[in-house]
Amino acid sequence: MATECPVFLFTVFDFSIYGCLRCNWNWKGHMFLSSACNFLFLQFIITLLLVLALIMDDICDNVNYISSPRALSYVRDSKQGKKVLKHMNKVLRNLSKLGIKSSDVPRKGVMVGNVGHGTGLQEAELLRACLPFGAVQAVVMVPGMAYCFVVFADLAGAERAYSALHGRRNPVSPDLPVLYLAYVDSVPGCDSVCKFDLKPPGLLLYEDFVTDAEEESLLNCVDWTNTSCHSGKVLKQRRVKHYGYEFRYDTNNVDKDCPLPEGIPPECDFLWPRLRQRGCDVGAQPPDQLTVNHYEPGHGIPQHVDTHSAFEDPIMSLSLGASVVMDFKHLDGRHAAVVLPRRSLLVMSGEARLAWSHGITARKTDVMPSAGGGLVVQDRSARTSFTFRRVRHGECRCEHRDRCDSHQRRSTAALEAAGTDEMAAGLESQHVHEVYEKIADHFSETRHKPWPNVLAFVQALPPGAVLLDVGCGNAKYFARNTKVFQVGCDTSTGLARVCRERGFEVLTANCLQLPFRSGFADCCISIAVIHHLASQARRLRAVREMVRVLRPGGRALLYVWSKDQQRGMQRSAYLKQASCVGDVETKTVKDETPRDALLPLPVHTNRTQFKHQDVFVPWIMKPSGTTCVQTPPTFYRYYHVFEEGELEQLCSLVSNCTVTSSYYDQGNWCVILQKTPA
Known part of the structure; x- marks a missing residue:
């Protein structure tokens, strides 16, 4: 150039x-x-x-963000070095915008470029590559990024790693690409990084709880050949056997009225007196349900919370055969990595059992703390866990509402019992209409990019068609097809004002009673609207209204939020935005129901999977000119997120229309329906 x-x-x-x-x-x-x-x-x-x-x-x-003589010499002497440094400087420029500065003198913290969470790098792979050069205190994997950070125990280790790895392939891990390194003054703090010193409240770990002989006796008492009453199964990631009651993975519960013939083996009876001797209360009665899991290296179990209504406190897990790292995650972003040594007993009660999910990542190695205070990589071996529970008879009454299935059932029952149109209308008025009036301008500032499939639907309309946008928001789908006549409506006067200021034909109206004559529109779109309606009857009424204003043969496109925000390995755009810097919607909000709420619905944690269908979703608004010290106001919007097939079933109740297409689009369930020709 x-x-x-x-x-x-x-x-x-x-x-x-x-x-x-x-x-x-x-x-x-x-x-x-x-x-x-x-x-x-x-x-x-x-x-x-x-x-x-x-x-x-x-x-x-070509500006060298790292002015160390070693880096400059490498650039002068190598064409590959120039290319490496160019890419490294690009990353460092972006990091500098986040307050992370590179250093021209050795530091313990090292940025490693060209690999990271975004490239599929495992923490253990990077640690194994760095350990030959010195003890490592921490590895920080930034979600979704092609760079990461390593903190060495001393400067000498960092310098040795820099000299050996910068701009070169790692001889210890040849599968890794060429790495480029840079010293940094600070390593970003990240709530998602595992912390071995963090323990969830209510978690107890008893090491060497059983002897070698007792371990062998327990392992031998499991008869894997007996599969009566489906008590023994082979799942995708492990072998499972149940005693006392079978845990149903399809319902995440147990059939309390159908106990299994085999109770907990008597070889386990010595555990409970010993646990009491250690000062741990196992409750008035010992466990009556046991799940045995056998894991081979590379196997794991997904993050989960044992169903509240299924089991009492506490839940206990005995690790036999090998050690493993179990991850605990809280909805507020805290992440604890707990090493479960061989022959140890883990006791989860209170918050650790009810509010934190736990799971084991499927991999063949684990990163663990070393005796010297650093980190080491340990290969996994075959491991068997004995998880003991006591079946709960009745509902859970805990305070952890966002994780509690009993609380969700009570909330849904209250919503259905309220049943009247007046109660549903009151909920929508308080937590939909009033909220959008208050956040209208801020909401409009965050909504610009149209959904591609909605855009294609609008642009495919023929010249002269009449298009109605029900719940048009800030009119981001207007003027996308200049050959059609478009009119819109929204319940928010603030958003309708924004639309009119942009020169669009928009009026204030409720989707339950559209102020348009029947059969006037050729097409209708309603994007992210009817999931704000608080009863099935009202959602059905809205669909009927949209069909009413369509001409015979006219079509409507409806989008609603899906409860499932991940399909297979593909996360929705909503979940992917969790790592966006400055996204006001990702900030942590207490999962307490708003005090002035008409119904005790759970509060959803933004940018996470939905746990319940009827929830309050926070909107955190920071007005312009507000300093960081001030706490931005939080508003709670009511949502009913849809299960798979629920939207199609709702539309099927409308007699004069047919669903011609349905699909999943970035965390939304979508249907195209057509009004029956005259």
């Missing part, structure tokens, strides 16, 4: 000046005498600015 740009620049410059002179441009008076000259001169100015921007970008890419 350094040799090509000047030639291109002067060529354009000569051409533009020549054109200007031909057009008799008055240089002293700065006036154009022809429109052709005006166009040529404007072309010259734009081209000049573009070329200068490219030159500056090239200069920036």
